Amino acid sequence: MNRTSRHPMRRILASAVVLVVLVGVxxxxxxxxxxxxxxxxxxxxxDARSQPVKVWGARGDIVDANGTVLADSVMRYDIVIxxxxxxxxxxxxKQAKHPKQKVEVTTEELVAEIAPAAAELGPVVGLTGxxxxxxxxxxxxxxxxSDYAFLAKQVDTTAxxxxxxxxxxxxxxxxxxxxxxxxxxxxxxxxxxLQADDGTPLAGLELAEDQCxxxxxxxxxxxxxxxxxxxxxxSEVVHKQAKDGGTLKLTIDxxxxxxxxxxxxxxxRAVGADWATVTVMxxxxxxxxxxxxxxxxDPNDPSATDAExxxxxxxxxxxxxxxxxxxxxxxxxxxAGKATPVDQIIAPYRYLPPNGxxxxxxxxxDDERLTLTGVLVDSSNTGMSMFGERISDRQRYDDMLDFxxxxxxxxxxxxxxxxxxxxxxxxxxxxxxxxxxxxxxxxTTAVQIASVYQTLANGGVRMPVTLVDGCTTADGxxxxxxxxxxxxxxxxxxxxxxxxxxxxxxxxxxxDQWEIPGYRVAxxxxxxxxxxxDGQYLPGYLVSVSGFAPADDPEFVVSVSFQNAVKMNxxxxxxxxxxxxxxxxxxxxxxxxxxxxxxxxxxxW
Amino acid sequence: xxxxxxxxxxxxxxxxERPRWLRPAPEPGNGRAKPRLAYAIxxxxxxAVIVVAQLLLSIAITQGAYDIDHAxxxxxxxxxxEQQLREDLDxxxxxxxxxxxxxxxxxxxNSNPVLLRLSDGTVSGDPSAATGGAAASAPLVPNALIDxxxxxxxxxxxxxxxxxxxxxxxxxxxxxxxxEAQAPPPAGDGLPTPAxx
Numbered sequence: 001m002n003r004t005s006r007h008p009m010r011r012i013l014a015s016a017v018v019l020v021v022l023v024g025v026x027x028x029x030x031x032x033x034x035x036x037x038x039x040x041x042x043x044x045x046x047d048a049r050s051q052p053v054k055v056w057g058a059r060g061d062i063v064d065a066n067g068t069v070l071a072d073s074v075m076r077y078d079i080v081i082x083x084x085x086x087x088x089x090x091x092x093x094k095q096a097k098h099p100k101q102k103v104e105v106t107t108e109e110l111v112a113e114i115a116p117a118a119a120e121l122g123p124v125v126g127l128t129g130x131x132x133x134x135x136x137x138x139x140x141x142x143x144x145x146s147d148y149a150f151l152a153k154q155v156d157t158t159a160x161x162x163x164x165x166x167x168x169x170x171x172x173x174x175x176x177x178x179x180x181x182x183x184x185x186x187x188x189x190x191x192x193x194l195q196a197d198d199g200t201p202l203a204g205l206e207l208a209e210d211q212c213x214x215x216x217x218x219x220x221x222x223x224x225x226x227x228x229x230x231x232x233x234x235s236e237v238v239h240k241q242a243k244d245g246g247t248l249k250l251t252i253d254x255x256x257x258x259x260x261x262x263x264x265x266x267x268x269r270a271v272g273a274d275w276a277t278v279t280v281m282x283x284x285x286x287x288x289x290x291x292x293x294x295x296x297x298d299p300n301d302p303s304a305t306d307a308e309x310x311x312x313x314x315x316x317x318x319x320x321x322x323x324x325x326x327x328x329x330x331x332x333x334x335x336a337g338k339a340t341p342v343d344q345i346i347a348p349y350r351y352l353p354p355n356g357x358x359x360x361x362x363x364x365x366d367d368e369r370l371t372l373t374g375v376l377v378d379s380s381n382t383g384m385s386m387f388g389e390r391i392s393d394r395q396r397y398d399d400m401l402d403f404x405x406x407x408x409x410x411x412x413x414x415x416x417x418x419x420x421x422x423x424x425x426x427x428x429x430x431x432x433x434x435x436x437x438x439x440x441x442x443x444t445t446a447v448q449i450a451s452v453y454q455t456l457a458n459g460g461v462r463m464p465v466t467l468v469d470g471c472t473t474a475d476g477x478x479x480x481x482x483x484x485x486x487x488x489x490x491x492x493x494x495x496x497x498x499x500x501x502x503x504x505x506x507x508x509x510x511x512d513q514w515e516i517p518g519y520r521v522a523x524x525x526x527x528x529x530x531x532x533x534d535g536q537y538l539p540g541y542l543v544s545v546s547g548f549a550p551a552d553d554p555e556f557v558v559s560v561s562f563q564n565a566v567k568m569n570x571x572x573x574x575x576x577x578x579x580x581x582x583x584x585x586x587x588x589x590x591x592x593x594x595x596x597x598x599x600x601x602x603x604x605w
Numbered sequence: 606x607x608x609x610x611x612x613x614x615x616x617x618x619x620x621x622e623r624p625r626w627l628r629p630a631p632e633p634g635n636g637r638a639k640p641r642l643a644y645a646i647x648x649x650x651x652x653a654v655i656v657v658a659q660l661l662l663s664i665a666i667t668q669g670a671y672d673i674d675h676a677x678x679x680x681x682x683x684x685x686x687e688q689q690l691r692e693d694l695d696x697x698x699x700x701x702x703x704x705x706x707x708x709x710x711x712x713x714x715n716s717n718p719v720l721l722r723l724s725d726g727t728v729s730g731d732p733s734a735a736t737g738g739a740a741a742s743a744p745l746v747p748n749a750l751i752d753x754x755x756x757x758x759x760x761x762x763x764x765x766x767x768x769x770x771x772x773x774x775x776x777x778x779x780x781x782x783x784x785e786a787q788a789p790p791p792a793g794d795g796l797p798t799p800a801x802x
Contacts, residue, residue: 069695074688157689182695184748230674233666258700258746265745300749518720518729593720593729 050221056177057215060245064254071191076154076178079125083139083146085170117168124162125152154178185298186258189312193299207414209248212471218242244474251287251469261292263580268294271565271573277314279450281557286463315413318443322528323379324546325439328452329388332399335493338390341500342371344605347383355430359385373500374603377507381438388437393425402488403452405444409465419444450559453546457554460494461485498522502551502598513575516583518593523547525571540564543571545578550594556585701748709758
């Protein structure tokens with residue numbers, strides 16, 4: 001019994017050991033393949049059987065307040081040829097004719113053979129047939145194995161379809177996402193543009209809001225059938241998920257923007273100005289409805305415009321605002337309770353305050369008996385100085401900061417200027433202390449001035465300047481800018497300033513030119529000088545008009561500036577534009593006309 | 606042997622079973638049931654069915670792959686077409702193109718707003734004829750995309766910018782304009798008001 005039972009036991013033991021060893025070997029190998037080297041092997045197998053394919057993540061659109069597309073992503077195609085394949089095709093055809101001997105293709109034969117195809121291909125991509133042949137022969141002369149040459153870049157779908165229909169073996173197309181701006185130069189200076197070949201944002205909102213707009217390209221690979229490249233089901237591997245960019249919604253209205261740009265450019269040409277900006281802002285929200293910067297860049301073709309004209313000067317070009325700034329000083333004095341609109345002073349031509357400054361008016365006049373209203377109507381520097389000195393420099397400076405001057409607006413436009421309040425009031429010299437009362441010795445941007453008038457029109461509450469309404473990501477999430485206003489001056493001070501500016505509109509020297517029948521308007525002109533990049537004043541003056549309407553219930557601010565209008569170097573150059581733009585804005589938004597006439601305030605006594 | 610079960614079972618019950626240990630082994634072949642043919646057939650048929658089903662499924666999936674591929678290609682073509690049409694539409698929708706067409710048809714902008722208040726018939730503003738600038742607006746706000754797109758006046762009658770016939774839109778507008786001018790709304794019985802609620 002012992003013998004018979006022990007023998008099988010030994011056999012079992014032996015086979016068990018063999019089995020365990022065998023299984024052990026398998027397990028080790030399995031772990032090695034499935035776990036240790038899994039990634040490398042997978043990658044290797046994927047490489048061997050499939051190629052990664054790029055999935056484009058489209059760049060987001062930029063739309064205006066009504067959803068009109070201002071910037072749109074489109075697919076363009078680069079037409080690529082393979083000179084080597086073209087030569088090979090000719091070679092093979094010749095070989096077929098003479099199967100016995102070894103053939104070679106001379107350049108003449110090559111040209112003769114590919115000429116018909118080239119003649120068909122050329123016109124489709126905007127070249128002549130000879131040019132196409134030229135590309136091939138020159139590439140082959142450089143490198144006989146040349147396999148890649150651009151024939152045309154970024155052709156549109158029509159040309160792509162036409163090339164495909166020709167079905168030439170050595171021609172193929174590569175996708176190349178591109179950007180179009182269907183409305184051309186409408187808002188071009190705001191939108192900015194991309195670099196043509198690689199899509200890098202270069203300017204404007206394209207640059208500032210790239211985080212919202214940019215899509216992420218993905219990558220997938222899949223196995224495909226050998227014959228016809230049909231993807232094999234279940235073999236798709238997503239290496240990286242493609243993600244489309246978000247849609248950027250602006251506060252701009254494209255129709256109004258077009259109109260404003262058109263009017264501004266027409267007047268710029270008429271008066272021979274270097275450049276002009278027009279800003280339209282909604283009083284109650286601080287939203288920018290239009291910002292015209294002329295000359296304007298057409299983002300479809302940025303190179304057609306001078307480099308210096310491709311930005312938005314409304315944001316980037318600070319200037320001394322001049323007399324439009326007097327409204328701010330007046331509001332500060334009223335807010336401090338140091339004056340009323342009918343307070344009386346005697347304004348001389350030259351005012352020599354005790355601190356040694358020397359203030360002149362722009363043209364000689366005898367002493368005038370003006371009220372604060374009259375000071376604004378006549379735009380008297382001496383009169384404004386007499387009112388401005390009633391409050392401390394520090395207080396005026398603090399008010400300027402509260403009005404949003406001296407720092408970038410909430411928009412954060414690329415290269416946006418902060419403006420310069422000439423440092424701190426402690427650094428102001430005696431002349432600057434007075435000059436800052438009537439808008440000299442400090443700089444602001446056009447948008448900042450529009451924001452000051454928005455504050456005055458909105459009962460002293462400044463709303464954040466908004467150009468971007470929000471960004472809607474591909475997942476449907478929307479971000480919106482904050483819309484919390486801040487009180488800068490008392491409602492009484494703002495309303496009194498508004499009433500005074502109405503008298504400026506009604507009685508000022510441009511009253512005939514900027515009249516808008518049926519509406520009460522508050523406006524102020526300004527003439528100032530602009531410093532160039534080197535700090536020296538540029539030739540000529542910057543003439544401007546800022547104002548709002550309807551004054552009884554302000555809805556819109558319009559601010560117009562023309563730089564160096566050589567044919568008409570005064571605010572008269574800006575006034576017609578102010579009138580036309582404001583009329584259009586009131587008409588477009590169906591603003592109810594003012595009922596009662598503007599309240600009368602005495603300008604003289 | 607008895608020590609282990611003693612912990613769980615009473616020993617006396619286990620004791621009588623001991624003789625079973627010494628029972629002779631059953632004769633080989635006695636306990637094994639003879640396999641029946643039916644089982645084999647069922648098993649083989651089952652395997653066959655599974656194989657065929659998998660084959661059919663695989664064929665269906667492959668067919669589906671070709672269908673998908675075909676549909677995807679169709680979609681690509683249609684997407685391209687859609688993009689092309691949208692680009693054309695955006696082009697002709699642009700304000701520059703509208704303005705150029707309006708000017709070509711002899712229209713001028715009127716920047717003088719005149720409003721009529723229906724409640725009391727007050728006209729605010731000074732009604733005056735539009736005096737548009739003689740200068741063409743085209744170069745003022747350029748748009749490189751509409752270069753070479755023909756204006757309505759430059760097209761053969763009855764064709765849209767896309768070249769498709771559109772039932773003579775231009776002719777129609779031209780023919781109806783004088784008719785409207787001849788028939789002003791009757792005045793005297795107050796202002797005409799639209800019948801809306």
